[in-house]
Amino acid sequence: xxxxxxxxxxxxxxxxxxxxxxxxxxxxxxxxxxxxxxxxxxxxxxxxxxxxxxxxxxxxxxxxxxxxxxxxxxxxxxxxxxxxxxxxxxxxxxxxxxxxxxxxxxxxxxxxxxxxxxxxxxxxxxxxxxxxxxxxxxxxxxxxxxxxxxxxxxxxxxxxxxxxxxxxxxxxxxxxxxxxxxxxxxxxxxxxxxxxxxxxxxxxxxxxxxxxxxxxxxxx
Amino acid sequence: xxxxxxxxxxxxxxxxxxxxxxxxxxxxxxxxxxxxxxxxxxxxxxxxxxxxxxxxxxxxxxxxxxxxxxxxxxxxxxxxxxxxxxxxxxxxxxxxxxxxxxxxxxxxxxxxxxxxxxxxxxxxxxxxxxxxxxxxxxxxxxxxxxxxxxxxxxxxxxxxxxxxxxxxxxxxxxxxxxxxxxxxxxxxxxxxxxxxxxxxxxxxxxxxxxxxxxxxxxxxxxxxxxxxxxxxxxxxxxxxxxxx
Numbered sequence: 001x002x003x004x005x006x007x008x009x010x011x012x013x014x015x016x017x018x019x020x021x022x023x024x025x026x027x028x029x030x031x032x033x034x035x036x037x038x039x040x041x042x043x044x045x046x047x048x049x050x051x052x053x054x055x056x057x058x059x060x061x062x063x064x065x066x067x068x069x070x071x072x073x074x075x076x077x078x079x080x081x082x083x084x085x086x087x088x089x090x091x092x093x094x095x096x097x098x099x100x101x102x103x104x105x106x107x108x109x110x111x112x113x114x115x116x117x118x119x120x121x122x123x124x125x126x127x128x129x130x131x132x133x134x135x136x137x138x139x140x141x142x143x144x145x146x147x148x149x150x151x152x153x154x155x156x157x158x159x160x161x162x163x164x165x166x167x168x169x170x171x172x173x174x175x176x177x178x179x180x181x182x183x184x185x186x187x188x189x190x191x192x193x194x195x196x197x198x199x200x201x202x203x204x205x206x207x208x209x210x211x212x213x214x215x216x217x218x219x220x
Numbered sequence: 221x222x223x224x225x226x227x228x229x230x231x232x233x234x235x236x237x238x239x240x241x242x243x244x245x246x247x248x249x250x251x252x253x254x255x256x257x258x259x260x261x262x263x264x265x266x267x268x269x270x271x272x273x274x275x276x277x278x279x280x281x282x283x284x285x286x287x288x289x290x291x292x293x294x295x296x297x298x299x300x301x302x303x304x305x306x307x308x309x310x311x312x313x314x315x316x317x318x319x320x321x322x323x324x325x326x327x328x329x330x331x332x333x334x335x336x337x338x339x340x341x342x343x344x345x346x347x348x349x350x351x352x353x354x355x356x357x358x359x360x361x362x363x364x365x366x367x368x369x370x371x372x373x374x375x376x377x378x379x380x381x382x383x384x385x386x387x388x389x390x391x392x393x394x395x396x397x398x399x400x401x402x403x404x405x406x407x408x409x410x411x412x413x414x415x416x417x418x419x420x421x422x423x424x425x426x427x428x429x430x431x432x433x434x435x436x437x438x439x440x441x442x443x444x445x446x447x448x449x450x451x452x453x454x455x456x457x458x459x460x461x462x463x464x
Contacts, residue, residue, distance in 0.1 A: 122313035125269055126327035126379065127303050136326060140317045216317055217359030 007179050007188050014175035015195055018161040021089070021171070025096035025157060030150070032097070033104025034139070040109045051105070058102035064163050067095040071167050088167045096160070103153055111146035112138070144214045151207035155200055172196075221280070222247050222383055222414050223268065228277035229290075230263055237263045238274070239438040245383070250415045252425030252446065255435035256461065261418045264435070265385050268416070269305050270298055281305075282382070303331075306376030310388040312368040314360040320347070320371050321356045328378045339378070346374040350404050366397035370404050377408075384408065386417040402428075422462070426450050434458045 039051035058066065071091035074084035086094065115138055123133040164171040172192050179188035223245035230238040237260045245251060253261045266272045268279060268286075276290040281301040285293055292298060315323050321343055328339040347353045350370040360368050369389055376384060386405065390398040402424050409415060409428050419425060425432055425446060432449040434442040434457075442449060442458045453459045 116313075118309065118311055118313045119315070121271055122309065122315070124271065125302070125305070125307040126375070127299065127331045128327060129330075132330050136330070137315055137317070141315075144317065214317075217362040 003185075004187065004191055007191065010175045010179060011172060011188065011191055011195065014170055014172035014192075015199075017089075017169060018158075018164070018171040019199075021092055021096065021161045021164060022158050024093045025100055025161075026154065028093075028097045029100035029104055032101045033108050036101055036105035037108035037112065040105060041112060055102045055105055058099050059106070063095065063099045063160060064166050066099055067092055067163055067166055070095045070098075088164075088169045092164050092167060092169060096157070100153065100157060104150065107146050107149045107153065108142060110149070111142035114145040115141045144216070147207075147211050147214065151204075151211070154207065155203055158200060158203060159196065221245065222249070222282060223416075224278070224280040225264075225268075226278045226280075228264070228267065228274055228279065230260075230267060230272060230274045237438055238267070241277070241438075241440060243433060243440060243443060245414060245416065247382075247414055248412045249431055250409045250413075250429045251417065251431045251433060252429035253416060253418045253433045253435060254420075254422070254425060254461070255441075259435040260438045261433075261435045262387055265387050265416060265418050269302050269307050269385055271307075303379070304381060305383045305385055306379060306381035307385045308369070308372050308376055308387065308389050310391050312360070312365070312372045312392075314368055314372055314375070316360050319357050319359055320352065320363075323360070323371060324375050324378050327375065331379065333379060342378060343374075346377050347371075349377075349407070350374045351400075364397060365393045366400045369393065369401045373401075373404055373408070383414045383416070386415065386419070388418050388420065390419065390421060422450075434461065436461075 036051055036054065039047050040055065042048050042051070071086065071088060074086075074091075075081045077084065119137055119141065120133060123137055128136070161171055162173040165173050165177075168174065172195060173189075176188040176192040180186060221244050225244070226242045228238050228241040229236070241260075241264060253265065255261045263272055267274050268281075270286065273292070274287060274290065278288045279286040280288075281304060284297065284301055286298060286301045287293065293301070315326070318326060321340075324343040324346065325336070325339040328334065328342065329336055333339070344353065344356075347356060350373060352367060352370055352374070355363060355367060355371070360371065363371065373384075373389075389405070390401050393401065398421065402421060405415070405417070405424070406428050417424070417429065427446075429446045432442075432444065432446045433440055434449060434453075434455070436455075436457045442453060442455045449458065450462065453462055
């Protein structure tokens, strides 16, 4: 027990770094997924193509590779490369945000498909503008439809922060590994596992609460 | 005249849904639009409030053109004319993410009809009228179909329309609860609201409507007072339909 307590400061420090990445990635990618989702459904073809290509690239390649390319690869582009040199943590935020925007955009797109078309007609006959229709009626319903899928991604995102390991940022797994190597003892990784479980327990509770908060009278 | 429709035409692809439809609606008219499925009656109603764009013909609302000879008025005029009408759908189309109260108040305030306080007063008045005062803070999903449809009627009335359009308002309801919606509509008719009602409820058409339009394959097969159409139908198609 004393051994576990002795490693906690280092592990918790790693946890804070993981949570920081998690928070930045979440706060940026959740709203930014929406304009991309709208682009995926745009009537203007080139916009649709760009959005589709973007989503295709970021969904079909491993996040770890994207992270490595953004950190190590971008600065090697001739000419503009030197301006693209980011520190490890910012490179990670960029990779995570770009990657998760692609996933959230697809989730939102499916949510928009799930909103009944007749809602648009109701808005039209009530004289609501396009903007009012979208923001007051369509998006809230889309958001509700998407919530379980978004929750799924949020939990995955927390675990994906361990990919920071690939660019040697001192997050939770990185620090746990350091302790394992130092002491030739696996306990630190077990403790890290428990920390992930505890964090995701709280996340799950919050997300479930959100779901029932937006149940609109339906028993789910 | 509240509404004048002349030579209206509309096709979906090669399917000619409306062929040369003409009729007039006077203030206070309650017109039942009858006909078999696919006869074009819903499309006709939806054209009046610009949910469908017609291919030819004219629609004039209170003397102003919505569309003249197939050419639509400007955006602002369309908005102004369609705002004179309220519409009730078969599937209610309430906003599931809002309480009954919010369903009524939001369109009122968003379209600049008045203050929130004014909206609230009107909301309570209309919910009282349709007998749903106690459902103020409920979400639509917790109401029965009949209650939802009455909320939808109240929501349309919030905007103080001159004309109410009903597109098969009771077709999605159990026969036992169509009565509550029909009686709300009947109250509206006795308040002299101008109403166009696409319906399969022959009883309502006969007892509440003053005029009946019977449609068949995109044309008005027969039209006249409810009394005349029900007791002395001229066309064999109308006769056959009314016998059902």
